[in-house]
Every structure is written in C-alpha cells, then in structure tokens.
Amino acid sequence: xxxxxxxGKDLINVGIYTAIYAVITFAIAMLGYIPIFMPLLCVxxxxxxxxxxxxxxxxxxxxxxxxxxSILMGILMLLTGMGYYSLIIGIVSGLLxxxxxxxxxxxxxxxxxxxxGVFSIWIWGNYIPLFTNIEGYFSTRQDYGQEYIDALTxxxxxWMCPTLLAAAIISGIIGGLVGKAILxxxxxxxxxx
Amino acid sequence: xxxxxxxxxxxNHGLVLDPRTKLLLLITMAVFVLGGTGTAALWFLTPSLCxxxxxxxxxxxxxxxxxxxxxxxxxxxSVFHFVGPKTTGVPxxxxxxxxxxxxxxxxxxxxxxxxxxxxxxxxxxxxMQRMRVSERxxxxxxxxxxxxxxxxxxxxxxxxxMRMRGVSFAGKNAGKMLEYRLVPLLTCSSKIGEELxxxxxxxxxxGDIRRTNVCEIGFRVLDYAxxxxxxxxxxxxxxxxxxxxxx
Numbered sequence: 001x002x003x004x005x006x007x008g009k010d011l012i013n014v015g016i017y018t019a020i021y022a023v024i025t026f027a028i029a030m031l032g033y034i035p036i037f038m039p040l041l042c043v044x045x046x047x048x049x050x051x052x053x054x055x056x057x058x059x060x061x062x063x064x065x066x067x068x069x070s071i072l073m074g075i076l077m078l079l080t081g082m083g084y085y086s087l088i089i090g091i092v093s094g095l096l097x098x099x100x101x102x103x104x105x106x107x108x109x110x111x112x113x114x115x116x117g118v119f120s121i122w123i124w125g126n127y128i129p130l131f132t133n134i135e136g137y138f139s140t141r142q143d144y145g146q147e148y149i150d151a152l153t154x155x156x157x158x159w160m161c162p163t164l165l166a167a168a169i170i171s172g173i174i175g176g177l178v179g180k181a182i183l184x185x186x187x188x189x190x191x192x193x
Numbered sequence: 194x195x196x197x198x199x200x201x202x203x204x205n206h207g208l209v210l211d212p213r214t215k216l217l218l219l220i221t222m223a224v225f226v227l228g229g230t231g232t233a234a235l236w237f238l239t240p241s242l243c244x245x246x247x248x249x250x251x252x253x254x255x256x257x258x259x260x261x262x263x264x265x266x267x268x269x270x271s272v273f274h275f276v277g278p279k280t281t282g283v284p285x286x287x288x289x290x291x292x293x294x295x296x297x298x299x300x301x302x303x304x305x306x307x308x309x310x311x312x313x314x315x316x317x318x319x320x321m322q323r324m325r326v327s328e329r330x331x332x333x334x335x336x337x338x339x340x341x342x343x344x345x346x347x348x349x350x351x352x353x354x355m356r357m358r359g360v361s362f363a364g365k366n367a368g369k370m371l372e373y374r375l376v377p378l379l380t381c382s383s384k385i386g387e388e389l390x391x392x393x394x395x396x397x398x399x400g401d402i403r404r405t406n407v408c409e410i411g412f413r414v415l416d417y418a419x420x421x422x423x424x425x426x427x428x429x430x431x432x433x434x435x436x437x438x439x440x
Contacts, residue, residue: 006329008390008394008398011329011332012332012390012393013386014333015333015334015336016382016383018337019340020340020379020382022341023344023345024375051379052375055379064329068330068333069333072330072334148289187379192383192384
C-alpha cells in the first residue's frame with residue numbers, strides 16, 4: 001500500500017473529514033462575535049476539532065491527504081471572507097504536518113498528536129490581518145459597531161501575535177490528546193479507527 | 194436547505210449559468226460584501242451587489258427564499274441606518290452587531306444557497322475539469338459540498354436524541370455534551386462515508402482512465418454579462434489603489 005498514488009477512496013475520506021472539521025470550526029467561530037472569545041477561538045477551535053482530526057489521521061496512509069485537507073480549509077476561509085492568509089499558512093503548515101506524520105510511518109499515535117498541533121497553525125492565519133493591518137481590518141468591519149472594535153483592539157496588542165501561534169499549536173496538541181483518548185474509548189472498540 | 198444541495202436532478206436551473214460564472218459570483222460576493230473590501234470608498238457597491246442574489250433566486254423560482262431575503266435584508270438595513278444611531282451603550286452594541294452581521298452575511302449566504310441549489314455535482318466536476326484543477330482537489334471538494342447538509346442533518350437528529358436523554362446545557366449532564374454529540378456524529382459520518390465511497394467506486398471514480406461527463410457547460414451571452422458585472426468592482430478597486438499611490 002505504500003508510496004502509492006491517492007485513490008478515489010482516500011480522496012473521498014479527505015472530503016468527508018474536511019466537511020466535519022469545517023462544520024465544527026464554523027460552529028465555534030460563531031462565538032467570535034463576543035470580543036473576549038475572539039482570541040480564545042485559537043484555543044477552543046483546535047481542541048474540539050482535534051477529535052475528528054485524530055479520527056481522520058487513522059485513515060491517512062498516503063502522502064498528500066493532510067495537505068489537501070489544509071488547502072481545502074484555506075479555500076473555505078477564502079470563500080467565507082476571512083482573507084487569503086490562512087490559505088498561504090495552511091499550505092505550509094499542512095505540508096509540515098504531513099512530514100511530521102510521515103516520519104511516524106503514518107501509524108505512530110504520538111506523532112499523530114504532534115501532527116494535530118502543527119496542523120492547527122492554519123487557524124492562526126485568520127488573525128494575521130489583525131496585526132499587520134489593523135486599520136484596514138476594521139475599516140472593513142465598521143458595521144460591527146465602535147464598541148466591538150474598541151474591545152477587540154484592547155484584546156489584541158502586538159505581543160498577542162506570537163502568543164496566538166503558540167496557543168494554536170499547544171491547543172492543537174491538547175486536542176490531539178483528547179482525540180486520542182476518545183479514539184481509544186470509543187472508536188477502536190467499534191472498529192472504526 | 195437540506196434538500197437539493199448539489200443533487201443530481203435539479204428541475205429548474207433558472208438562468209442557465211456556467212458553474213465557473215457562479216463561482217466567480219460567489220467570490221465577488223465574498224470579497225466585496227462579506228470581506229467588505231473597499232466599501233468605504235465605493236458605498237454604492239455593496240447594495241448593488243446585494244441585488245444580484247435576489248434576481249438570481251427569483252430566476253431559479255425560489256420565491257420563498259427571495260422574499261425572505263428581501264424582507265430580512267431591508268429590515269436589518271433600516272434598523273442599522275435609522276434606529277442604530279439613536280441608541281448608545283449595550284443596546285447599541287447588540288443592535289448594531291446583529292444588524293451588521295446579518296447585512297454582511299446574508300447576501301453571500303443567499304448567493305451560496307443559489308449556487309449549491311442550482312448546480313449538480315456533475316456540473317461542478319465538469320467545470321473544475323475544464324479549469325484543469327487536479328482531481329485530487331476536485332473529488333474531496335465535491336464530496337465536501339455534498340456532505341455539509343448530511344453532517345447538519347445528522348447533527349440535528351443526534352441533538353434531538355440527546356436532549357431527550359437530558360444531555361444538554363439545560364439538562365443534568367451538561368459536562369458530557371461534547372463527547373456525547375461528537376462521538377455519534379463521527380461514527381455515523383464515517384459509516385456514511387464508507388457507503389459513499391463504495392457507491393462512487395462502482396461508478397468508476399478513481400479509475401485510471403479520464404472520466405467522461407454528460408454535462409454541457411460553456412460560456413453563453415448571459416455568462417459574459419455576469420462576468421462583466423463581477424469584473425467592474427475589481428477594476429474600480431484597482432483604480433482606487435492606483436489613485437491612492439499617486440496622491
């Protein structure tokens with residue numbers, strides 16, 4: 001099975017798990033309207049989405065599946081108006097995640113936890129415009145009201161930028177651990193993972 | 194919305210547009226209405242783009258969605274512009290926030306509904322093949338769009354079942370919310386996924402030979418008109434950038 005091209009079944013799996021991952025991410029992202037939750041999305045998102053991601057990793061046996069998922073999430077972010085940063089970041093972090101998981105020969109579960117951490121970097125891409133171009137970002141969001149803008153600006157000083165990156169990775173790892181525990185508790189027994 | 198999302202038999206297509214044109218429309222809406230690019234300078238742009246989904250929905254005979262869109266959009270728009278400035282503090286925050294989010298998201302969501310309800314998966318695949326997009330992206334993407342409503346459907350059924358057992362925010366087992374919802378969702382999704390791939394493989398997906406497609410897609414007069422409508426705001430945006438750098 002190794003070093004083979006991606007077959008139809010693999011590609012369908014990518015599609016299905018990306019759909020689940022995206023639905024969960026969007027459901028969580030709805031919380032982002034409350035200003036305090038905006039930076040917290042970086043933490044909550046990867047932890048909860050880590051569960052389907054770990055199940056997805058058990059289906060990954062060939063090179064490219066994680067990368068495709070990352071690109072698809074980037075395209076979805078582009079289509080929902082979050083900007084193109086997460087697509088660019090997603091291609092890089094998806095490739096890195098792919099390499100991390102490949103180094104464990106696509107079956108090491110401790111590597112899978114690390115993969116989940118690295119993969120979660122894409123979510124950080126959504127925050128980049130907040131730091132590089134804060135006036136531009138809010139000039140497009142005037143209709144949220146001045147209060148929202150003020151609250152968010154207070155929450156987002158420049159040092160938050162690396163902090164959010166670290167938060168995304170760490171919560172991705174936590175999500176991976178949670179996912180691993182749930183896999184063990186439910187899915188392996190049921191023969192799904 | 195769960196019926197008719199990229200299904201194989203869409204009865205009326207309304208204005209027959211090429212899937213590529215629809216994609217361009219969707220991107221234009223995402224950039225200018227949802228992303229809000231350049232709205233400060235081009236104030237008339239957003240409202241005029243917001244009319245597009247209405248026209249398209251009417252042409253596809255989706256009267257209920259069209260009327261709903263028109264009423265909700267007009268209501269929130271007038272709240273935003275007439276009631277909003279008169280309030281302050283927390284009510285202002287809530288009011289402007291809700292109205293702002295609805296006026297921002299609704300046009301694009303409506304455009305999205307129009308696109309997925311008038312495009313079949315085959316047409317989408319055909320268009321993507323024409324654009325020379327790799328099959329490795331096309332297959333996951335079409336599966337994903339096909340799968341969104343399934344996930345939503347399953348999730349609401351699981352939600353109902355769990356509420357009956359008292360696993361909800363209001364119930365006594367609130368702590369188990371996440372696990373008791375995600376695990377069944379993942380279990381049934383992966384089962385459905387296996388069936389889906391079995392069905393697709395029997396139809397020759399993932400074979401070595403290039404697949405044929407019966408859908409006739411291509412640009413017609415109407416497509417060129419729509420593309421023109423989409424390109425105009427982009428040109429205006431570029432012109433504006435140029436102007437800013439000159440002065």
